[in-house]
Amino acid sequence: MGPGPSWDLAYDVQLMFSYPFMVNAFRAGTLVAVIAATIGWFMVLRRQSFAGHTLAVIGFPGAAAATWLGLATGYGYFGFCLAGALVIAALPTRTGRTASAEQSAVIGTVQAFALALGYLFVSLYKGFLSGMTNLLFGTIVGVTDTQVLVLLVSAAACLGVLIAIGRPLLFASIDPDLARSRGVPVRKLGALFLVLLGVAAAGTSQVTGSLLVFALLVAPAATAHKLTARPAVGIALSIVLALLATWIGETLAFFTVYPIGFWVTTVSFAGYLAACLWRAVGVRAGRRPRLEAPAATPAGART
Amino acid sequence: MIAWSPGAAVPDPVSALAQMLGHPFIVHALVAGTAVAIVSGLVGSFVVLRGQVFAGDALGHVAYTGAFAALAVGLDLRIGMFAATIGAGLVLGLLGGRSIADDVTIGTVFSWVLGLGVFFLAYYTTHASNSNGTANVNVLFGSLFGISTPAMWTAVAIAAVLVIAILTIARPLLFASIDSAVAAAAGVPVRALGALFLALVGATAAEASQIVGALLLFGLLAAPAAAARRLTPDPWHALWLAALLATASVWTGIVISYAAPTLPVSFTIMTVAAALYAGSFLRHASTTADNGAVRAGVK
Numbered sequence: 001m002g003p004g005p006s007w008d009l010a011y012d013v014q015l016m017f018s019y020p021f022m023v024n025a026f027r028a029g030t031l032v033a034v035i036a037a038t039i040g041w042f043m044v045l046r047r048q049s050f051a052g053h054t055l056a057v058i059g060f061p062g063a064a065a066a067t068w069l070g071l072a073t074g075y076g077y078f079g080f081c082l083a084g085a086l087v088i089a090a091l092p093t094r095t096g097r098t099a100s101a102e103q104s105a106v107i108g109t110v111q112a113f114a115l116a117l118g119y120l121f122v123s124l125y126k127g128f129l130s131g132m133t134n135l136l137f138g139t140i141v142g143v144t145d146t147q148v149l150v151l152l153v154s155a156a157a158c159l160g161v162l163i164a165i166g167r168p169l170l171f172a173s174i175d176p177d178l179a180r181s182r183g184v185p186v187r188k189l190g191a192l193f194l195v196l197l198g199v200a201a202a203g204t205s206q207v208t209g210s211l212l213v214f215a216l217l218v219a220p221a222a223t224a225h226k227l228t229a230r231p232a233v234g235i236a237l238s239i240v241l242a243l244l245a246t247w248i249g250e251t252l253a254f255f256t257v258y259p260i261g262f263w264v265t266t267v268s269f270a271g272y273l274a275a276c277l278w279r280a281v282g283v284r285a286g287r288r289p290r291l292e293a294p295a296a297t298p299a300g301a302r303t
Numbered sequence: 304m305i306a307w308s309p310g311a312a313v314p315d316p317v318s319a320l321a322q323m324l325g326h327p328f329i330v331h332a333l334v335a336g337t338a339v340a341i342v343s344g345l346v347g348s349f350v351v352l353r354g355q356v357f358a359g360d361a362l363g364h365v366a367y368t369g370a371f372a373a374l375a376v377g378l379d380l381r382i383g384m385f386a387a388t389i390g391a392g393l394v395l396g397l398l399g400g401r402s403i404a405d406d407v408t409i410g411t412v413f414s415w416v417l418g419l420g421v422f423f424l425a426y427y428t429t430h431a432s433n434s435n436g437t438a439n440v441n442v443l444f445g446s447l448f449g450i451s452t453p454a455m456w457t458a459v460a461i462a463a464v465l466v467i468a469i470l471t472i473a474r475p476l477l478f479a480s481i482d483s484a485v486a487a488a489a490g491v492p493v494r495a496l497g498a499l500f501l502a503l504v505g506a507t508a509a510e511a512s513q514i515v516g517a518l519l520l521f522g523l524l525a526a527p528a529a530a531a532r533r534l535t536p537d538p539w540h541a542l543w544l545a546a547l548l549a550t551a552s553v554w555t556g557i558v559i560s561y562a563a564p565t566l567p568v569s570f571t572i573m574t575v576a577a578a579l580y581a582g583s584f585l586r587h588a589s590t591t592a593d594n595g596a597v598r599a600g601v602k
């Protein structure tokens with residue numbers, strides 16, 4: 001992307017930030033990492049990671065349509081992801097084995113159709129086929145000041161809501177039945193959380209692309225869940241990991257020809273793998289202090 | 304917009320059809336598309352029955368990465384696709400027998416695999432001297448209208464092998480899919496069968512990637528099969544109905560895209576398949592009766 005590194009760290013960082021587009025990429029990436037890691041921690045706890053993936057995929061036709069209509073892609077991502085979240089939240093919960101087989105067929109069809117629709121918008125907007133790779137696999141160029149502002153506002157709103165509902169949401173995610181009996185509005189919280197997830201998925205898509213959101217939305221949170229069961233420590237760890245993955249990914253994407261989608265997924269995956277190994281070694285050595293995940297019950301896991 | 308000849312003011316359907324079939328690329332698309340649709344319908348029936356739609360999605364990612372890994376080292380992309388998807392299918396099948404690994408691990412692994420595909424794409428586009436600029440779009444979303452005669456016959460031959468393979472294992476596979484414990488007790492090699500089946504899904508994914516693309520193929524696996532399952536309680540009827548619906552989706556998609564060239568053919572095929580599935584919800588099929596009939600069908 002940019003020039004090759006000189007291996008003088010201070011000089012390289014200075015060089016990178018002398019490009020305004022890299023400054024914006026880091027601003028956007030930092031905001032997205034914080035929100036994705038926080039919402040992602042709850043998402044992994046609630047076993048809704050495929051809902052996050054589906055929402056991100058639904059964002060792709062939104063971004064493609066926005067480009068076709070001459071709007072910023074960010075609006076397309078947010079519009080479609082939020083609409084998708086509202087639809088999923090409104091759908092009735094179904095249970096049972098056949099229902100889940102049917103559900104996965106529905107989700108699969110919806111995802112494939114969303115991608116096909118995105119492809120339609122991409123081909124309607126001729127000459128944009130190279131830009132499609134950016135929508136699907138992420139890019140570090142082209143983040144505008146307005147987009148950073150939109151991300152900042154949505155991240156602040158998301159975190160504000162999450163702080164307000166965090167405690168009951170945690171309760172409802174760990175033991176929905178008990179929470180319901182104590183008067184916690186489990187279903188309403190679930191619907192509200194899906195909307196937050198829609199915002200997080202839309203934001204993450206703008207960094208990693210629609211197809212690679214797992215790298216920031218799931219992997220850092222899952223790594224944190226492997227290492228600690230304590231919510232505050234877990235969320236903090238998840239944020240640190242997501243920030244590291246984003247910053248390392250953006251830096252490597254700047255200094256090499258390989259795009260950010262590859263670097264972010266690789267860094268996140270390496271972290272997750274290391275956590276799995278660390279746990280496996282710890283279990284074998286017989287020390288297994290408080291590592292058990294708090295939730296064994298899928299909490300109304302609607303994907 | 305409309306592709307029939309400007310001379311005919313009111314084109315009659317027969318001559319319009321004859322003219323459409325006069326284009327070799329349409330004939331190639333219809334022949335290869337039909338072959339792939341039949342395989343997708345048959346394999347998709349089992350994918351939906353076994354609740355493995357996401358495995359189809361994952362194998363689509365693997366097909367993408369395999370294709371670009373092959374291109375990056377200078378091989379034909381189909382070799383990379385088939386090697387990667389069949390290998391990944393076997394691994395998934397052998398691992399999956401022990402425990403259904405959680406969503407998070409599967410999702411993270413396959414997200415990284417796709418990231419690796421992006422790496423190979425960048426490597427290929429920066430290093431290959433004669434890099435094909437449309438390869439990325441073709442692998443992601445298919446290139447049904449760009450199929451050459453040899454590619455068509457290859458697709459048909461591979462489809463024939465896959466159809467024979469799936470029909471050979473259909474009966475024990477159905478038994479194992481519906482009640483694996485009873486099937487295992489009756490001497491069916493449930494785990495080997497599961498791995499073999501996922502290898503077949505992998506080969507189907509590689510085959511279907513050329514038609515509708517690596518990103519859309521699991522829609523072609525899931526939608527016609529799930530629609531067929533809603534329309535008939537008999538698993539054998541559903542199997543063939545799925546193949547029929549997939550074929551209908553491909554044919555209708557090709558005709559629509561031919562008549563309205565602004566609509567890409569993989570979009571029209573996917574839209575018809577999704578519409579058929581949505582339509583099947585209008586017919587209420589009792590899922591409990593479904594299960595009973597499935598059991599009866601095995602005995």
